[in-house]
Amino acid sequence: MTSQGCEVPADAGLRQLCLALRPELRRFLLARRVGEADADDLLQDLFLRVETSVTGPVRFPRAYLYQMLNNMAHTRRRTEARQQARDADWLDAPAGAETELADLAPDPETALLARDHLSRVEARLDRLPERTAHVFRQYRIEGVSQKEIARDLAISLSAVEKHLQRAYHAVLEIRSRLDPGAAGRTGGSDASGG
Numbered sequence: 735m736t737s738q739g740c741e742v743p744a745d746a747g748l749r750q751l752c753l754a755l756r757p758e759l760r761r762f763l764l765a766r767r768v769g770e771a772d773a774d775d776l777l778q779d780l781f782l783r784v785e786t787s788v789t790g791p792v793r794f795p796r797a798y799l800y801q802m803l804n805n806m807a808h809t810r811r812r813t814e815a816r817q818q819a820r821d822a823d824w825l826d827a828p829a830g831a832e833t834e835l836a837d838l839a840p841d842p843e844t845a846l847l848a849r850d851h852l853s854r855v856e857a858r859l860d861r862l863p864e865r866t867a868h869v870f871r872q873y874r875i876e877g878v879s880q881k882e883i884a885r886d887l888a889i890s891l892s893a894v895e896k897h898l899q900r901a902y903h904a905v906l907e908i909r910s911r912l913d914p915g916a917a918g919r920t921g922g923s924d925a926s927g928g
């Protein structure tokens with residue numbers, strides 16, 4: 735077997751040539767600014783690829799190995815460049831997102847008022863009949879459809895609507911006490927259950 739222009743059987747010939755050319759292939763990679771550790775990794779990958787791939791006879795085995803190694807080095811560079819770009823984007827995104835989220839966050843007074851309103855609504859829901867509070871939470875918080883609630887509780891769809899109306903009435907009652915103009919702004923659409 736020669737490495738010049740003769741065909742080399744793929745089974746053992748390429749493996750032997752790969753081992754024989756290892757120092758030369760390593761210099762090839764180092765000349766292309768591949769780090770020493772990466773060069774060793776690429777040479778190992780090349781050997782494994784030659785070992786496991788099924789190819790026919792190779793006319794120019796030396797050039798074939800150099801081209802394979804060159805392609806593998808380019809692929810590794812592209813992959814690393816994509817990873818670095820993705821990591822840079824990821825590292826930059828949270829900082830921008832934090833700024834945007836901070837802009838959207840309510841001021842402390844508004845947040846405190848919202849928590850107070852929520853605790854009052856929760857307290858009022860706790861005073862409702864258990865099933866009414868359950869239906870309201872399932873529908874408005876969990877997003878379960880009225881039909882599913884009716885089926886799960888073995889009640890009619892109109893019974894679910896009545897439970898929702900009772901809960902809406904309680905919530906609107908609190909809302910009107912906290913903000914007297916709020917009940918008029920709703921137009922009563924929330925009380926209809928939809």
